[in-house]
Amino acid sequence: MAEDIRAPRVRRRAFVTGGAKGIGAAIVRRLAAGGADVVLADLDAEGAVAVANEVGATAIALDVADTAGVRDAIDREGPFELLVNNAGIDQHAFFTDTTEADWQRLLAVNLVSVLATVHAALPAMQTAGFGRIVNIASEAGRLGSKGGSVYAAAKGGVIAFTKSIARENARFGITANCIAPGPIDTPLVRAGIDAAGEGLLSAMTDATLLKRLGTPEEIAAAVAFLVSDEAGFITGETLGVSGGMGLGAS
Numbered sequence: 001m002a003e004d005i006r007a008p009r010v011r012r013r014a015f016v017t018g019g020a021k022g023i024g025a026a027i028v029r030r031l032a033a034g035g036a037d038v039v040l041a042d043l044d045a046e047g048a049v050a051v052a053n054e055v056g057a058t059a060i061a062l063d064v065a066d067t068a069g070v071r072d073a074i075d076r077e078g079p080f081e082l083l084v085n086n087a088g089i090d091q092h093a094f095f096t097d098t099t100e101a102d103w104q105r106l107l108a109v110n111l112v113s114v115l116a117t118v119h120a121a122l123p124a125m126q127t128a129g130f131g132r133i134v135n136i137a138s139e140a141g142r143l144g145s146k147g148g149s150v151y152a153a154a155k156g157g158v159i160a161f162t163k164s165i166a167r168e169n170a171r172f173g174i175t176a177n178c179i180a181p182g183p184i185d186t187p188l189v190r191a192g193i194d195a196a197g198e199g200l201l202s203a204m205t206d207a208t209l210l211k212r213l214g215t216p217e218e219i220a221a222a223v224a225f226l227v228s229d230e231a232g233f234i235t236g237e238t239l240g241v242s243g244g245m246g247l248g249a250s
Contacts, residue, residue: 023216
């Protein structure tokens with residue numbers, strides 16, 4: 001029998017924010033199942049530990065709005081070849097009903113945290129000559145969001161930032177891409193539906209061509225592809241995982 005000369009599979013180290021539940025937990029499970037050594041960070045320390053124990057990952061308590069804490073965590077736990085920025089918060093209110101404090105918190109969690117993690121993780125990726133960055137944006141960042149203007153602005157910023165990082169770092173063998181989810185069936189979305197009524201569910205599903213909510217696992221599958229070797233020629237892109245949201249009525 002001929003000798004198998006294939007190189008051994010590389011076990012890559014991944015840092016995932018907002019990994020305690022919903023989309024983030026699905027991403028952690030998918031990456032761990034694919035052989036990655038995952039560190040998940042979340043403000044919900046108990047939830048993060050539960051997910052980590054389930055898949056053999058490492059959990060750390062972290063408020064991603066604390067940029068110094070983000071840098072300390074990545075310096076302490078890294079280096080990382082894979083970075084997934086998933087943490088995010090939303091606030092349903094018309095813009096005139098929001099305050100500057102609201103703006104600062106929404107931008108800190110949804111946009112500035114992405115700047116902080118990427119800034120901290122990039123030097124090691126550049127030295128290694130390899131990196132995969134996936135930022136979870138939102139279709140709101142491309143289409144706008146009634147009652148979510150600051151959130152949409154932050155997610156639009158994530159998309160523009162990701163394109164810029166892709167341009168700057170291609171020469172180092174680093175790719176940077178976004179995923180723009182539509183309405184996804186998460187505990188947070190279900191809580192909103194419970195509070196607002198089934199009309200909200202109908203509005204969400206009617207906004208998609210497929211007339212349903214997406215699943216966290218569908219977002220995780222897209223992340224797994226974008227960090228894989230098969231996606232090595234994809235960078236600076238925004239992949240809508242949204243059931244055709246924004247394409248108009250079917």
